[in-house]
Amino acid sequence: MTNPIDALLAEKGVLLADGATGTNLFAMGLESGDAPELWNETAPEKIVALHRGFVDAGADIILTNSFGGTRHRLKLHHAQDRVFELNRRAAEIAREVADGAGRPVIVAGSVGPTGELLEPLGAMTYGEAVDAFAEQMEGLKAGGADVAWIETMSSPEEIRAAAEAAIRVGLPYTVTASFDTAGRTMMGLAPKDIHGVAEGLSQAPVGIGANCGVGASDILSSLFDMADARPEATLIVKGNCGIPEFRGTEIHYSGTPELMADYVRLAVDGGAKIIGGCCGTSFSHLAAMRKALDSHHKGARPTVEDVVTRIGPLRNKIASESGAASGGEGRRERRRARG
Numbered sequence: 001m002t003n004p005i006d007a008l009l010a011e012k013g014v015l016l017a018d019g020a021t022g023t024n025l026f027a028m029g030l031e032s033g034d035a036p037e038l039w040n041e042t043a044p045e046k047i048v049a050l051h052r053g054f055v056d057a058g059a060d061i062i063l064t065n066s067f068g069g070t071r072h073r074l075k076l077h078h079a080q081d082r083v084f085e086l087n088r089r090a091a092e093i094a095r096e097v098a099d100g101a102g103r104p105v106i107v108a109g110s111v112g113p114t115g116e117l118l119e120p121l122g123a124m125t126y127g128e129a130v131d132a133f134a135e136q137m138e139g140l141k142a143g144g145a146d147v148a149w150i151e152t153m154s155s156p157e158e159i160r161a162a163a164e165a166a167i168r169v170g171l172p173y174t175v176t177a178s179f180d181t182a183g184r185t186m187m188g189l190a191p192k193d194i195h196g197v198a199e200g201l202s203q204a205p206v207g208i209g210a211n212c213g214v215g216a217s218d219i220l221s222s223l224f225d226m227a228d229a230r231p232e233a234t235l236i237v238k239g240n241c242g243i244p245e246f247r248g249t250e251i252h253y254s255g256t257p258e259l260m261a262d263y264v265r266l267a268v269d270g271g272a273k274i275i276g277g278c279c280g281t282s283f284s285h286l287a288a289m290r291k292a293l294d295s296h297h298k299g300a301r302p303t304v305e306d307v308v309t310r311i312g313p314l315r316n317k318i319a320s321e322s323g324a325a326s327g328g329e330g331r332r333e334r335r336r337a338r339g
Contacts, residue, residue: 002172003172003206004104004106004146004147004172005061005106005147005172005174005206005207005234005274006206006234008060008104008106009234009273011104012060013273014268014272014273014274014275014293015060015061015106015273015274015275016058016059016060016061016274016275016276016286016289016290016293017059017060017061017062017063017108017236017238017274017275017276017277018051018054018059018061018062018063018276018277018286019054019057019059019241019276019277019278019281019282019283019285019286020241020277020278020279020280020281020282021036021050021063021065021067021110022036022067022279023251023253023279023280023281023282024050024053024282024283025039025046025050025065028043028046028049028050029046034077035068035073035074035076035077035079036065036067036068037065037066037067037068037069037074037079037086037087037090038077038079038086039065040065040066040086040089040090040093041085041086041089044089044093047065047090047093047094048093048096048097050065051093051094051097051098052097053283054283054286055097055098055101055105056283057283057284057286057287057290058286058287058289058290058291058293058294059105059276059286059290060104060105060106061105061106061108061274061276062094062097062098062105062106062107062108063094063108063109063110063149063151064087064090064091064093064094064107064108064109064110064140064143064145064149065090065093065094065110066086066087066090066091066109066110066111066136066139066140067110067111067112067151067152068112069083069086069087069090069110069111069112069136069139069140070083070111070112070114070132070133070135070136071083071132071135071136072114072115072116072132073112073114073115074086083135083136083139084135084138084139084142085139086139087109087136087137087138087139087140087143088139088140088142088143089143090109090110090139090140090143091107091109091139091140091141091142091143091144091145092143092144094107094143094144094145095107095143095144095145106146106147107144107145107146107147108145108146108147108148108149108174109137109140109141109145109147109148109149109171110149110151111133111136111137111140111148111149111150111151111162112151112152112153113152113153113154113155113158114129114132114133114158116129117155118155118157118158118161126157126161129157129158129161129162130161130162130164130165130168131165132165133161133162133164133165133166134165134168134169136165137165137166137169137171138169140171141169141170141171145171146171146172147171147172147173147174147206148162148165148166148169148171148172148173148174149173149174149176150162150163150166150173150174150175150176151174151175151176151211151212151238152176152177152178152211152212153175153176153177153178153185154177154178154185154186154187154189155185155187155189156187156189156193156197159175159177159194159197159198160197160198160201162175163175163197163198163201163203163205164201166203167201167202167203172203172206173203173205173206174205174206174207174208174209174236174274175194175197175198175205175207175208175209176208176209176210176211176236176238177189177191177194177210177211178210178211178212178213179191179210179213179218179219179222179319180212180213180214180218180316181316181322182316182317182319182321182322183218183221183222183316183317183318183319183320183321183322184319184322190225190319191210191222191223191225191226191229191319192225192226192228192229192319193229194208194209194226195208195226195229195230195233206234207233207234207235207236207273207274208226208233208234208235208236209223209226209235209236209237209238209272209274210222210223210226210236210237210238210239211236211237211238211239211276211278212238212239212240212278212279213239213240213278214240214243214315214316215239215240215242215243215312215314215315216239216240216241216242216255216259216260216263216311216312217307217308217311217312217313217314217315218239218314218315218316219237219238219239219240220237220239220263220266220267220270220302220304220307220311221304221307221314221318221319222237222319223235223237223267223270223271223272224270224271224301224304225318225319225320227270227271227301231271234273234274235271235272235273235274236272236273236274236275236276237267237272237274237275237276238274238275238276238277238278239263239277239278240253240255240277240278240279240280240281241253241254241255241259241260241277241278241279241280241281241282241285242254242255242256242259242260242280242312243255243312243315244279244280252280253279253280253281255280255281255285257284257285257287257288257289258288259311259312260277260281260285260286260288260289261288261289261291261292262292262310262311263275263289263311264289264292264293264296265292265296265299266302266306266307266310266311268293268296268298269298269299269300269301269302270301270302271301275289275293276289277289304318
C-alpha cells in the first residue's frame with residue numbers, strides 16, 4: 001500500500017487537516033437527527049462547498065462525508081443496504097474537489113464508530129465489526145479515498161477491528177481516539193496506550209492520535225502523553241474549536257481564529273505532524289490555522305501549564321490523574337455527525 005501521508009509530510013513537514021463536518025453542515029441546513037451521508041446523493045453541491053471551503057482555507061487533508069457510513073449507523077435511517085454507494089459517492093465528491101485544488105490534497109475516508117458494543121459488553125462479535133468496517137471502506141476506496149481515516153474511537157477492540165478492515169481492503173489507515181472522559185476514552189484507553197492497539201497487525205497505522213474530545217487544551221495534553229510514549233510516531237491532533245456552550249437550544253464553540261492559531265503553534269511544538277480542527281471549526285478558523293502553521297518555526301516543547309496560560313484551562317483531569325473511564329457508551333451518540 002502506498003502511503004500518501006508520508007510523501008506529503010516529506011515535502012511540507014507538518015500537514016493541515018480540515019475542520020468540522022457536522023457543525024458546518026448544520027449551518028447549511030442539515031437538521032438534527034438527519035444522516036449527513038444521505039446528502040452525498042441529495043445535496044452533493046453542499047458537500048462540494050464544504051470540501052472546497054476547507055481546501056481554499058489551506059487544508060492538505062480533507063475528510064469524506066462518511067463518518068456514520070457503516071450499516072449499523074445507516075440502519076437508523078433505513079439505508080443499511082446502501083453502504084457501498086453512499087461511501088463511494090462521499091469519496092468521489094471529495095476526490096473531485098481535491099483533484100481540482102491545483103496542489104496535492106489527500107482524500108481521507110472518514111470512518112467513525114459503529115455505535116455498537118463488542119462482545120462481551122455487547123452483541124457484536126469482533127469479526128462482525130471487521131466486516132462492517134470493510135464494507136464501508138470498499139466504497140470509500142472505490143470512490144478514490146487515499147487513506148482510511150478511523151476517528152473518534154473509544155474501544156481498543158473496535159479500533160483494531162477497523163484497522164484490520166483497512167488492511168483487508170488495501171487502504172493505508174490512520175487512527176484517532178476521543179480522550180473525553182478524565183483524559184481517557186469512554187472505554188478507559190489512555191493516550192499513551194493508543195500506540196499498542198494495532199500492534200501485531202500486518203500493517204501499522206500511518207498516523208495516530210486524538211480528535212474531538214472536550215477542548216483544544218485537553219487534546220494538547222493528550223498529545224504530550226502520546227509523544228512521550230512514542231516520539232517518532234506521526235502524531236495527529238484534530239481538536240474541537242474551544243469549548244461547547246449552549247445558547248438557548250443551540251451549541252456554539254468558544255474558540256476564536258486566534259485561539260485556534262495558537263493551538264496550532266502549541267501542537268507543532270508538542271510534536272504533532274498532522275493538525276486539524278473538529279467540532280465548531282469553520283473555514284475562517286482553518287484559514288487562521290494555515291497562516292499560523294506557515295509562519296511558525298518549531299520551538300521548545302510546551303508544558304500543560306503553558307497550554308493553560310495561552311489558550312485556557314483543561315476541562316478534565318489528565319490521564320495520569322484518572323483511573324478507568326466512567327460514563328455510558330450512549331455518549332457516543334452525540335458524535336453522530338462528527339463535528
